[in-house]
Amino acid sequence: MTKTTRRDFLKKSSVGLAAAGTGALAAPHIANAQMKTITWKVQTSWPGGIGLEIFKEWCHSIKDKTNGELEFIPFGAKDVVGDFQLFDAVKNGVLQAMNPFTLYWAGRIPASVFLSSYPLGLRQPGEWDVFYYGLGGLEIARDLFAREGMFYVGPIQHGPNIIHSKVPIRSVDDFRGRKMRLPGGMVAEVFQALGAKTTLLPGSEIFPALEKGTIDVADYVGPAINYALGFSQVTKYIVLGPPGFMSVYQPVDLMDLTVGMDAWNALPDDLKTFVEMEVHSYSDMHHAKIQKADQEAWKKFEEDGSEVTRLSPDDIEVMTEVAVPIWFKWANKDPDAKRVFKIQLDYMMSPSLGYVTPDMIEGYEL
Numbered sequence: 001m002t003k004t005t006r007r008d009f010l011k012k013s014s015v016g017l018a019a020a021g022t023g024a025l026a027a028p029h030i031a032n033a034q035m036k037t038i039t040w041k042v043q044t045s046w047p048g049g050i051g052l053e054i055f056k057e058w059c060h061s062i063k064d065k066t067n068g069e070l071e072f073i074p075f076g077a078k079d080v081v082g083d084f085q086l087f088d089a090v091k092n093g094v095l096q097a098m099n100p101f102t103l104y105w106a107g108r109i110p111a112s113v114f115l116s117s118y119p120l121g122l123r124q125p126g127e128w129d130v131f132y133y134g135l136g137g138l139e140i141a142r143d144l145f146a147r148e149g150m151f152y153v154g155p156i157q158h159g160p161n162i163i164h165s166k167v168p169i170r171s172v173d174d175f176r177g178r179k180m181r182l183p184g185g186m187v188a189e190v191f192q193a194l195g196a197k198t199t200l201l202p203g204s205e206i207f208p209a210l211e212k213g214t215i216d217v218a219d220y221v222g223p224a225i226n227y228a229l230g231f232s233q234v235t236k237y238i239v240l241g242p243p244g245f246m247s248v249y250q251p252v253d254l255m256d257l258t259v260g261m262d263a264w265n266a267l268p269d270d271l272k273t274f275v276e277m278e279v280h281s282y283s284d285m286h287h288a289k290i291q292k293a294d295q296e297a298w299k300k301f302e303e304d305g306s307e308v309t310r311l312s313p314d315d316i317e318v319m320t321e322v323a324v325p326i327w328f329k330w331a332n333k334d335p336d337a338k339r340v341f342k343i344q345l346d347y348m349m350s351p352s353l354g355y356v357t358p359d360m361i362e363g364y365e366l
Helices: 002-018 048-064 083-091 110-112 124-134 137-147 183-191 205-210 221-230 261-265 269-303 315-329 336-350
Strands: 037-043 071-075 098-099 150-159 163-165 179-181 197-199 216-220 237-240 254-259 308-309
Touching: 037 048, 037 221, 037 254, 048 071, 048 221, 048 269, 071 269, 083 254, 110 137, 110 315, 110 336, 124 137, 124 150, 124 336, 137 150, 137 336, 150 261, 163 221, 183 197, 183 315, 197 315, 205 216, 205 336, 221 269, 221 308, 254 261
Parallel strands: 037 071, 037 098, 179 197, 179 216, 237 308
Antiparallel strands: 098 254, 150 254, 163 216, 163 237
């Protein structure tokens, strides 16, 4: 097929995909046999388990889907650079793309704390899709990362985060004095306000820290990946929110695919469209496969003797009182954070959700 024909084909396919909904897989990309393969090195923040398996499987599928035009070479956490060095590695061209937890960049881009879930904020995966694809969140994220020389392709869903502990946590009071691993940003500040002594560690360093007793409590992702990382061997308790509210502090922990701007600009327009479509489809598949694995992992934790404890609705009220001023503190750090949070706040106060009422934010301003 000629270059023009190929692009026409992809354009028609993308229209069809949009009509079919995001659950469909991205349409196959038909390539010109004479074109040289474009190769991207892509590192994820997944250190192992089902998350890394799904990521590698997806990366290995790209070359076939593009008939050899584009290839993703996958790397797990720390394979090329440390987790917290991903930002600079992509910005400087050591890697062409990264698949990190978006919240990791709170210290570099303050608004990024609002690009993934935060304590008592948006609570369901669909609400985050509305923010990104309906309320302008995607365009804002792309603008923020473009200033850093990168292209934010799109969010990637995986599920809620849970807490593992060496000691029973039956109320928010039990966090007081505990040495706790958290991802930073608003999440860390909420638990600091509850009395925890927080530290920031990448996922690959949590197990040894628990094993050595450097920390007593650790937040990380969901049951399947945490079980694969051996958390049941070094903790006895798993802390969740009330029924139906699995994680009160990070219920939708988002990852993303972000590409160095030079690598992105080197793609022809049809491949750019393909990558955007593919990331949206991958997000759905990634999320569903991890949720399936989580159901199997719960049984394994039970067999290993892990005990699930739940916070109460009263604990949620306490955490909400703590969280609201922290929302506004972070939102007022810079104009971009304020702009992102205002969109989410209006959504949370709308009849669609009703998570926030006027009396809850009385006295706070943006």
